Amino acid sequence: MTNYNRIQNPRGTLDVLPEDQYYWDLVRSSAEKIAQQFGHQRIDTPVFEATNLFSRTVGEGTDIVEKEMYTFNDRGDESLTLRPEGTAPVSRAYIQHGMHSMPQPVRLYYVTPIFRYERPQSGRFRQHWQFGVEAIGDASALIDAEVIHLLWSFLVSLGLTDIKLFINSIGDSQCRPTYLDELKSYYSKYQEEICGDCKIRLQKNPLRLLDCKQPRCQSIKTDAPNMIDHLCEECDEHFGSVRQLLEMWSIPYEIDTNLVRGLDYYTKTVFEIHPQHTGSQTALGAGGRYDGLIEQIGGANTPGVGFGSGIERIIMNLKQQNIDLKNNSSDKLSLYIAHIGDTSQEVSLRLLGSLRNLGIKVNTSSKSRSLKAQLRSANTMGVTHSLILGPDEIQNKQIKILEMGSGEESKIQIDQVETYFSAKESPKT
Numbered sequence: 001m002t003n004y005n006r007i008q009n010p011r012g013t014l015d016v017l018p019e020d021q022y023y024w025d026l027v028r029s030s031a032e033k034i035a036q037q038f039g040h041q042r043i044d045t046p047v048f049e050a051t052n053l054f055s056r057t058v059g060e061g062t063d064i065v066e067k068e069m070y071t072f073n074d075r076g077d078e079s080l081t082l083r084p085e086g087t088a089p090v091s092r093a094y095i096q097h098g099m100h101s102m103p104q105p106v107r108l109y110y111v112t113p114i115f116r117y118e119r120p121q122s123g124r125f126r127q128h129w130q131f132g133v134e135a136i137g138d139a140s141a142l143i144d145a146e147v148i149h150l151l152w153s154f155l156v157s158l159g160l161t162d163i164k165l166f167i168n169s170i171g172d173s174q175c176r177p178t179y180l181d182e183l184k185s186y187y188s189k190y191q192e193e194i195c196g197d198c199k200i201r202l203q204k205n206p207l208r209l210l211d212c213k214q215p216r217c218q219s220i221k222t223d224a225p226n227m228i229d230h231l232c233e234e235c236d237e238h239f240g241s242v243r244q245l246l247e248m249w250s251i252p253y254e255i256d257t258n259l260v261r262g263l264d265y266y267t268k269t270v271f272e273i274h275p276q277h278t279g280s281q282t283a284l285g286a287g288g289r290y291d292g293l294i295e296q297i298g299g300a301n302t303p304g305v306g307f308g309s310g311i312e313r314i315i316m317n318l319k320q321q322n323i324d325l326k327n328n329s330s331d332k333l334s335l336y337i338a339h340i341g342d343t344s345q346e347v348s349l350r351l352l353g354s355l356r357n358l359g360i361k362v363n364t365s366s367k368s369r370s371l372k373a374q375l376r377s378a379n380t381m382g383v384t385h386s387l388i389l390g391p392d393e394i395q396n397k398q399i400k401i402l403e404m405g406s407g408e409e410s411k412i413q414i415d416q417v418e419t420y421f422s423a424k425e426s427p428k429t
């Protein structure tokens with residue numbers, strides 16, 4: 001026999017099987033509902049963009065741009081990249097479609113696949129889906145707090161209450177350069193002790209020194225100068241107002257002075273929400289302010305703030321925490337027609353067509369099988385009712401209705417089936 005190699009899904013990707021779809025439906029629909037409640041409108045951008053959109057904004061020295069982008073030249077020799085994050089594309093669309101002339105801030109959201117060539121591990125995929133939110137065109141602390149509130153409410157509405165919000169401020173172009181000089185001169189004293197990655201960070205991207213997880217760098221990091229002690233007056237006030245609003249809205253937070261994020265475009269407020277029961281690399285959602293990004297890609301000086309939240313991770317956490325999401329699909333009317341004998345199969349096919357024309361969810365067996373086997377299929381499909389048609393029913397022009405939940409049986413005339421179920425499908429209020 002020929003031995004064909006079985007083709008598997010690419011490493012770091014996920015098949016979402018039918019049994020998991022209701023988690024996805026629920027998370028997606030909660031995301032959309034809450035985004036709209038906070039006044040955000042949906043935006044969809046292409047899956048790929050010009051490569052320099054990301055290298056200019058996310059940053060040349062970041063892991064994303066250096067190691068993780070899916071970049072290719074198309075047949076016209078243009079360098080394109082599968083979207084490794086959602087903020088730069090939305091900002092590009094903001095400029096391109098003249099959204100600066102709309103009332104500001106322009107509040108947008110997306111639910112979209114993101115591609116990063118990362119080392120696959122639990123909760124870290126090469127294709128993941130992000131629910132993201134951006135509010136562009138307003139520099140006030142109120143918008144930062146609103147966006148954090150939105151992410152917090154989204155996770156809580158799903159039942160994820162065991163979560164923790166971390167916030168920090170990484171300053172702006174006024175105060176950060178002086179701080180970075182101080183950070184560099186502090187770390188320069190430990191050139192010999194720090195890990196290899198930190199040696200590179202010290203040269204290329206010193207803020208990322210604070211993100212190091214290597215045990216040998218921890219005590220050095222603990223004593224490093226903090227950005228929030230070096231904020232200029234404006235950034236300090238901004239951070240204070242964000243915190244005040246979070247307190248006013250009863251959103252608990254912790255300041256993490258080492259929170260710096262892995263993308264270069266951030267200014268002022270940055271934040272992450274983590275589940276409390278697991279280790280670090282597990283943010284369920286994260287974001288911050290990016291006041292320089294739009295200018296970097298050719299727009300006017302325009303502030304922005306937003307977050308991204310990984311849907312796979314949220315679903316993993318819902319499952320880990322045994323949060324029982326009700327499978328609403330089983331509450332909705334759905335039918336299975338079981339038939340015994342040729343005549344009843346013919347009648348069942350006629351009913352199948354007419355019920356479907358009425359918009360009712362209905363299925364049947366394509367071939368003759370035992371009643372037991374057909375009811376087993378009905379069970380697996382999770383239908384609300386099975387309709388049973390056998391020789392007796394055909395003779396009496398009746399059909400047996402089995403309510404799957406209660407096991408109750410009843411009979412109605414075959415020619416009443418459509419009326420009976422269309423009344424059930426749209427009950428009068």
Ligand code: HAM
Nearest residue numbers: 085086124125128283284285286287306307308309310
């Ligand atoms: P990010 O922190 O890179 O930020 O990603 C946002 C969220 O996406 C993470 O908190 C996590 O939930 C999820 N995520 C990231 N990478 C993976 C992965 N490999 N596998 C599974 N989930 C993942 C951004 O992307 C920014 N664009 C967020 C933002 C929007 N900032 C301002 N506006």
